[in-house]
Structure formats: C-alpha cells, structure tokens
Amino acid sequence: MSDIVLQIDGIEVTANEEMTVLEAAQKAGISIPTLCHHEKLEPYGACRLCLVELESRGRSRLVVSCLYPVEKGLVVKTRSEKVDRIRKMILELLLSHAPDAFDLQDLAREYGADKYRFAKEPSFCVHCGLCVRYCAEVKKKEAIGFVNRGTKREISFIPEIASRECWNCKECFPLCPTEALQAAYVLAKAIAFPATAE
Amino acid sequence: MDNDRVDQITDNHKCECGHSGIVEGLSDRVDRIIDKHNCKASSLIQVLLEIQSENHWLPKEALDQVAERLQVPLTRIQQIATFYKAFSLVPKGRHGIHVCMGTACHVRGAQRVLDTVENLTGIKPGETDLDLKFSLETVNCLGCCALGPVVEIGGKTHGKMAPAKMADVLKNYE
Incomplete structure (x- = not known):
C-alpha cells in the first residue's frame, strides 16, 4: 500500500489510497463539517456539507470530500x-x-x-440516512427505511420489526442530527402497540 | 391454476417460506410469480410489477412473502413500492380511469369531463369506489392531444370526450 501525498489547506498530508479526502483531512486534524458521515458506515454523500474546492491543472472544482478518493498531488481547500x-x-x-x-x-x-x-x-428530517444506514449496515436489522420520493420522502419504521428489535437498541437515536427520528419511532411504537401509547 | 401445477411449484420451492393464506389464493399466485423469476432478488421490481398487474395492488401479505422468498429486506421493498407510481399499496378498482388534464385537454374542457366522472362514479381523483369497480386518477398528458379531451379507462383511450358522452362510456364497464 503506497502512501499518497496531497495538500489540504496548505498542509502536506499523507494518506493511503483507500482513504477519502474527508478521512485524510480528519487524520491531519483539519475539520470539515458533516451531517451524514459516520465512520462505521459507507460514505453516502447526502448532506453535501463536506463539499471542498479542488485545484488541479489550473482549474478548480467542487466535490463532496466524503466520497472523493485521495489523489496524488491534489490541492484541497476546505474553506x-x-x-x-x-x-x-x-x-x-x-x-x-x-x-x-x-x-x-x-x-x-x-x-x-x-x-x-x-x-x-x-419535516424535521434532513434525509442524512444515518438511521437507515446504521440499522442496515451495523445492526443488520433493517427496521427503518425511506419511503416515498421527492418532497414527500421520509423515514419509516416497519412496525413488526421495530416492536421486536428497537426497544432494546435505539442506537440510531443519538446519530440523528435533528430530532425527527425519535418522533418517527414514537409513531411506529404507537402503531405497533396502540394500547400502550402515551 | 390446476392441481398438478400447484404440486409442481410446491416441489420446486427453493426458499423456506410459510404460507400465511390470509388472502385466499393470493399467496399461491405470488409464489407462482416468484418461481417464474427463479427466486432472484434482482427480479424484485419485475415480481412486484406482475403482482400489481394481476392483483391491482400490493397487499402487505404479498410484500412479506416477496421479502421472505427473495431474501430482500422489507424496508427495501417498501422503498421501491412507494417510489414508483406504478405500484399501489392500497386496493385499486378493476378499471383505472385516467382523465387527462394536460394543456390541450384542459382548454377543451377536461375539467368538466372530470367533474362528470366524479359525479357518475362518486369518487374523487386518487380514490377507489367501494365495489372496487373504478379508480380515478388525473394525469398530465396522455400524448394524443389532438383527441382531447382524452379519458383512458382500463388502458383503452377514449378521445374527444364530452360530459354528455361520459355516462354511455362508463356503462360498458363492469
């Protein structure tokens, strides 16, 4: 595995070839704002906040750093x-x-x-997909997913799975950058157990 | 479906699945469709489309069965079934009425045609009547603007519609 040297905000950073620009920056202690990034999950590129400016061959372009793999001699500006x-x-x-x-x-x-x-x-949900991806990739339960599309897209628990799995897990709650997830869970619980709803 | 075919399909089951049998016959039909596509997860949309066209909608039991046999998470199926307009998660009528509200049809009085259909069937766009006879939808253009106002019923296009003709056309559907 060869090391790749790139420049982020004027600092020389070494990274290995599987890293993304975001990971290289984080390793060098340079902070890039993110909402949908989580180290245990595959990059998703939903929030677009981690966007950075790249300079190569005299031209600059904008890419989302959480998806962009490091390249030799890349010049990155995070601000x-x-x-x-x-x-x-x-x-x-x-x-x-x-x-x-x-x-x-x-x-x-x-x-x-x-x-x-x-x-x-x-709608309180910014569609970062953290809960959906965490449930699928880390917990492998797939109790929550996206439904509908466009402006009506939202998260939805499968009540049968949620009533079995979620009560003892709830690991996705702290990941949510807004509080939408908790509301959705309360709703799913109300549907799964109409009698116990507060 | 004759009994030999049922036996043959039951013998060929590759995946483990329990037959809930909540909707009479539906579970067998879903099984037949899944077997036709060799139980492949990549045929998910094809399977859903076939269930949709045979059954006119996708009941929860059918989705559970598809999820179990194709080994696809239910969240994924739900995502697909809610994404495409071709799928319906609520019962649909035997005949879908599509009233074109595109520009050409609109200026030729599509709104009055729609009002007449609403009065005759007693349902509003997006609804289905209680005997599951008709489902009413508005569409933005059916692509034959010269025939406007156009109403499509169960795949058959009725051009140059007028409020007065609507009752005669709807009479032909059972």
Whole structure:
C-alpha cells in the first residue's frame, strides 16, 4: 500500500489510497463539517456539507470530500469564499426543514446562515440516512427505511420489526442530527402497540 | 391454476417460506410469480410489477412473502413500492380511469369531463369506489392531444370526450 501525498489547506498530508479526502483531512486534524458521515458506515454523500474546492491543472472544482478518493498531488481547500457561500445556502435550505436542530444552528452561526431565509416546512428530517444506514449496515436489522420520493420522502419504521428489535437498541437515536427520528419511532411504537401509547 | 401445477411449484420451492393464506389464493399466485423469476432478488421490481398487474395492488401479505422468498429486506421493498407510481399499496378498482388534464385537454374542457366522472362514479381523483369497480386518477398528458379531451379507462383511450358522452362510456364497464 503506497502512501499518497496531497495538500489540504496548505498542509502536506499523507494518506493511503483507500482513504477519502474527508478521512485524510480528519487524520491531519483539519475539520470539515458533516451531517451524514459516520465512520462505521459507507460514505453516502447526502448532506453535501463536506463539499471542498479542488485545484488541479489550473482549474478548480467542487466535490463532496466524503466520497472523493485521495489523489496524488491534489490541492484541497476546505474553506474558501465559494465553499462558504454554498455551505451557507445548504444550511439555509436544511434549516427550513429542521429549524430547531442544534447541530444545524451551530453550523449556521459559523457560516452566517439565516434560518428564516426560506419559508419553514418543518419535516424535521434532513434525509442524512444515518438511521437507515446504521440499522442496515451495523445492526443488520433493517427496521427503518425511506419511503416515498421527492418532497414527500421520509423515514419509516416497519412496525413488526421495530416492536421486536428497537426497544432494546435505539442506537440510531443519538446519530440523528435533528430530532425527527425519535418522533418517527414514537409513531411506529404507537402503531405497533396502540394500547400502550402515551 | 390446476392441481398438478400447484404440486409442481410446491416441489420446486427453493426458499423456506410459510404460507400465511390470509388472502385466499393470493399467496399461491405470488409464489407462482416468484418461481417464474427463479427466486432472484434482482427480479424484485419485475415480481412486484406482475403482482400489481394481476392483483391491482400490493397487499402487505404479498410484500412479506416477496421479502421472505427473495431474501430482500422489507424496508427495501417498501422503498421501491412507494417510489414508483406504478405500484399501489392500497386496493385499486378493476378499471383505472385516467382523465387527462394536460394543456390541450384542459382548454377543451377536461375539467368538466372530470367533474362528470366524479359525479357518475362518486369518487374523487386518487380514490377507489367501494365495489372496487373504478379508480380515478388525473394525469398530465396522455400524448394524443389532438383527441382531447382524452379519458383512458382500463388502458383503452377514449378521445374527444364530452360530459354528455361520459355516462354511455362508463356503462360498458363492469
């Protein structure tokens, strides 16, 4: 396994060839904001917040660092005017879904995002897929999945599996960047056990 | 389906599956469709489409059976079944009425045709009547704008429709 040397924010970073730009940056102690990344899970590229600017052969382009494999001689900028502008926009769009999520508010402060810019449409879920992927990849239970598509896409528990597995697990709860997951679980529980619903 | 065929299919079962038999005959039909596709997980959408076209909708029992026999998680099936408009998770009528609301049909009075259909069948778009005879949907364009206003019933296209003609057309469906 050969080491690859690349430059992130002016610092020389060595990485091995299976790493992504995000992992290389994290190894070098450079922080890149993420919502849908989890070290135990396959990269997913849903939140687009980890987007960085790459410079190669005199041109710059934007890629999501959690999916982009490291390359020899890559020049990465994790903060630039362009990157910050796009991250601010992404945050504002996500905040219209989940205006009160703490993770999003912290990032909004950093990037100067205005949570009232877009009309609120609180679905509370930002479709990061952490719960869905964690359940499928780590726990192998597949109790929760996405249903519908487009603007109606949402997470949904399978009541039969949830009533068997979720009560003793709940490991996906702390992963959720908003509080949508817990609400969905309460709903699934209410459907699975109508008698015990509070 | 004759008995020989049922026996043959039962003998050929490669996957372990319990027959719930909640819906009479449905579980056998689903089994036959799955066997036709050799129990392959990659044929999931084909299997679902065939169940949909035979049964007009995808009952929960059928999805459970497909999940078990194809070894596909139920969340995945649910995701696919809710993603495509071709699938329905609620019962649909024997005849699907599609009223075209595209621009050409619209200017030629599609709205009045739709109102008439609603009055005659007693259902609104997206609904199904209680005898499972009709399901009503609006569509954005059926692609034959010269025939507008167009109404498609059970796959058959009725062009140049008018509110007054609607009752005569619907009479032909049982």
